Amino acid sequence: MKLPEILLADYEYDLPDGKIARYPVEPRDSSKLMVYRNGEITHKHFTDITDYLPQKSFLVFNDTKVIPARVFFTKTTGAVIEVFLLHPEEPTRIINDAMQQTTFSVWSCMVGNKKRWKLPETLQCTLQIDSHEVFVFAEWADYEQNWVTFRWESNSPKAFSFVEIIRALGEIPLPPYLNRKTEEHDLETYQTVYSKIEGAVAAPTAGLHFTDRVFEKIVEKGIGHDFVTLHVGAGTFQPVKVANAIEHTMHAEQVVYKRELIQNLMAHLDSIVVVGTTSMRSLESLYWFGVQLLEKGVINQDAHEAFFIAKLTPYQDYEKTPTAYESLNAVLDYMRLNGLSEVMGETEIMIFPSYTFRICKGLITNYHQPKSTLMLLVAAFVGENWRIIYDEALANDYRFLSYGDSSLLIP
Secondary structure: OOOOOOEHHHHOOOOOHHHEOOOOOOOHHHOEEEEEEOOEEEEEEHHHHHHOOOOOOEEEEEOEEEOOOEEEEEOOOOOEEEEEEEEEEEOOOOHHHHHOOOOEEEEEEEEEOHHHOOOOOOEEEEEEEOOEEEEEEEEEEEOOOOEEEEEEEEOOOOOOOHHHHHHHHEEOOOOHHHOOOOOOOHHHHOOOOOOOEEEEOOOOHHHHHOOHHHHHHHHHOOOEEEEEEEOOOHHHHOOOOOOEHHHOOOOOEEEEEEHHHHHHHHHOOOOEEEEOHHHHHHHHHHHHHHHHHHHHOOOOOOOOOOOEEOOOHHHOOOOOOOOHHHHHHHHHHHHHHOOOOEEEEEEOOOOOOOOOOOOOOEEEEOOOOOOOHHHHHHHHHHHHHHHHHHHHHHHOOOOEOOOOOEEEEEO
């Protein structure tokens, strides 16, 4: 497996601080929209997007919901310890199940002011939930790995779930490049209107532009849509610090696919437009899961066959790479044989120039940081014209990054 060298310096552009959108526009669908199609660029507003989607387009959204992942404890000394939830470890690594725990949950975390929190000290605070006092405790499960055990108890006859605890205790984490504190409006504006499955620590921001009004237009146009769930991790903000981007460490993110989604994909393989880079990574990962099933001949194995797409899985040498239909059908066969209505796994797929897209024909996305893995993904999708697109956005006062404007890219 010989890979090209991906020099990060080739994916740099000048992003003035004033171009970074620190607050969203209101209403959210009034943002600017650049349409890039077959090399031609048109400037519109997001409310116009249904007029520019290809006929018979099928949209795929990521319905993950951002959790209040920043949790603060104040010690009796006055020291503040910030615990940033990354992903659950015990008693389950499945995010949806971890959110429903009612007594304790162990999470891998980033810990701010860690030197002030010594073993075996327990941090604690008191919350009010539904007029009941809830006592929350945090203690080290593994100091070296930054695993933290959360426990809680109350005098309520109702057992509170972990997601209820962090809703009351935590704070929505904004991207570090916004360089501001979370404000009350962010609780709403930093979620998509269709967010449903709690577990992300960052929003799938391409979807922030969609409103009920836009969805009504989608229905009127006869454009189909469905949802995948990829819980966006903090690794999405991790800067690339190596000259050759392929050496960058990608963090795994949990993803869930329902049987109906896979069937819908198979019925619309010529017209799938993904909303956001997380949806794109999810669907392309699904293709490679099917490839692995066919390559390893494990379709008849039990439902515990690991679904894991490594960073460089797509770039390995395979005897044969199946069509998208064949790959997705292998996943369906696997699900049928194992009585599954959904399949869950983890992906750390890295998409960079030289990648061949198997499922995605169009991409709705915001404007990304220079020298980032998302910039590489966009460059892989539209080729060298990414520079023309970004120069055009800068020249026409588009707003960049998470709260910024949008683009519809159809190579």
